[in-house]
Amino acid sequence: MLQAISRKIDAALGGLDRALIALSIVALVVLVGVVFMAVAMRYLFNAPLIFSFDLSTLIFAWIVFVGLAIADRDDAHMGLDLVANIGNATVRQALVVLRLVLVLALSVYLAWIGWQLYLRTGAQISSLRISAKWLYLSMPIGFGLLALSYIGRIIRLAAGGAR
Numbered sequence: 001m002l003q004a005i006s007r008k009i010d011a012a013l014g015g016l017d018r019a020l021i022a023l024s025i026v027a028l029v030v031l032v033g034v035v036f037m038a039v040a041m042r043y044l045f046n047a048p049l050i051f052s053f054d055l056s057t058l059i060f061a062w063i064v065f066v067g068l069a070i071a072d073r074d075d076a077h078m079g080l081d082l083v084a085n086i087g088n089a090t091v092r093q094a095l096v097v098l099r100l101v102l103v104l105a106l107s108v109y110l111a112w113i114g115w116q117l118y119l120r121t122g123a124q125i126s127s128l129r130i131s132a133k134w135l136y137l138s139m140p141i142g143f144g145l146l147a148l149s150y151i152g153r154i155i156r157l158a159a160g161g162a163r
Contacts (some may be wrong), residue, residue: 002155002158002159003159003160005155005159006152006156006158007073009151009152009155009156010152010156013073013145013148013149013152014073014155016069016145016148017022017070017073018068019069020066020070020145023066024063024066024067024070027059027062027063028063030059031056031059031060031063032160034049034052034055034056034059035052035056037049037052038052038056038143040054040107050127051127052125053127054125054127054128055127055128058125058128058134061135061138061139062138062141062142064138065138065139065141065142065143066138066141066142066145067142067143068142068143068145068146069145069146069148069149072146072149072150073149075146087125096157097154097157100150100153100154100157101154103146103150104106104147104150104151106145107144107150108143108147109149110139110143111139111140111141111142111144111147112140112141112145113139114136114137114138114139114140114141115140116141117136117139118136118137118140118150121133121136
């Protein structure tokens with residue numbers, strides 16, 4: 001029963017991961033294009049783009065926070081392999097579970113903090129004429145996605161899977 005649920009969650013998270021990767025690639029291409037155009041306009045035509053810094057900051061924040069979940073699915077976050085080298089399997093398993101639960105709790109907490117920042121923001125990004133909430137929304141969404149990833153890992157581990 002738990003293995004079937006784990007497979008369905010893995011499939012859903014895998015589909016979400018592919019969509020996030022595609023969106024991140026598009027965002028990165030737009031980011032590079034905006035920065036390139038800003039440099040070209042400033043130094044070749046002496047006509048700076050007033051919105052380029054704010055737009056590139058906004059896109060970069062979204063790439064970073066959405067990238068949390070993408071990097072987690074690929075096991076690309078920095079870490080220590082100290083736990084993997086512990087000889088006692090019971091202690092190793094307990095430490096892995098403890099790490100997963102702690103990172104899940106931290107992700108939920110940081111998503112909540114990000115949501116509080118989002119709710120309190122009343123500023124506007126004047127050069128883009130949009131609310132700064134769009135910038136702050138990247139944090140709760142990114143950490144929320146990371147929390148979903150860790151929920152999937154915990155369920156997979158409980159079902160007897162790897163990671």
